[in-house]
Amino acid sequence: MKLSEALAVLERSFSGLEEGAPRLVEAEDDRFALRPSAVWLEYRWYVRAGGMAEVFLKSERVRAGVRFHAEATVLRVHLLGASSELSERAAQLLVGGRPAPERLMGLFGDDGVRREVVAFGRTSVTVEHWDTPGPRPVLAEARFRALAERLADPASTPEERHEAVQRLADERSPRVVEVLLELLSRQSSLMALRVLSEWGEERSRAPLLRALDAVRPDNPADLWTLTALVRRLDAWTHVKR
Known part of the structure; x- marks a missing residue:
């Protein structure tokens, strides 16, 4: 085609x-x-x-x-x-x-x-x-705490944080949103920005724009990705929920 x-x-x-x-x-x-x-x-x-x-x-x-x-x-x-x-x-x-x-x-x-x-x-x-009907799965409390602690640990690697965000996103709940926003208040995380823009979380706009502003002109791949996430978040503002 x-x-x-x-x-x-x-x-x-x-x-x-x-x-x-x-x-x-x-x-x-x-x-x-x-x-x-x-x-x-x-x-x-x-x-x-x-x-x-x-x-x-x-x-x-x-x-x-x-x-x-x-x-x-x-x-x-x-x-x-x-x-x-x-x-x-x-x-x-x-x-x-x-x-x-x-x-x-x-x-x-x-x-x-x-x-x-x-x-x-x-x-x-x-x-x-991307959104399936029915109740959302809830992580066991110990599992949730372990993943949240991994994100808070300054010694964790980018790969570990990426995986922790993915696992937390399985729950999609207010407590997960708060953990991801807390992570973004300390450092940028493309995976966390992806998840929060997918959910239409307006509070992720500020860290998303900070990440976009920090992209070097010779890095068009990240510029493309982050620009798309900003526009996805923009689109959510036109959705009546």
Whole structure:
């Protein structure tokens, strides 16, 4: 599927919906021209009462002027919150594709996210349901304390903190939010910023902007990632919960 075709399908599926933040199109922003990659990236954020559809596109990294004729390799939708309309809109992207679960093998592991994936030639189209209905799991008290202490330990490694944030995020509760915000008050953590932006936690905006301001101009990869997280947080402000 050419990028122009993927964009046409996307526009049809989400026609008429509000976008909660400006689109982030790598090929149209000189700040990302030097990011070492074989693909161009793009993000969009469609919002509706109760939820958000975060759209992520990858296409072959050709000259910007002809990129619409290049192959779109990935079209992925992250469904955040609970909006039946957004789920229905996203499902339209899957119609006519060949079921291709093999394209997910080894990519994500057992992260609890429900995924539907189809292929249109070389293009993978995936809908990810990031919020599952029903009660959230609660960590055992001893486990919670151990993970929180690991984040508070100045001797812990970045890898240990990354894993601790991931394990804490399984619970998604006010006490986890407070622990992650406390971590960010001491030092930056990309994983904690990812989690809190996914949950729409507005109090993470200040540490997120600090991290963005600290990015060096010769680090376009982190600049891209953090800019996308800021816009995701912006989009949450347009979601009526």
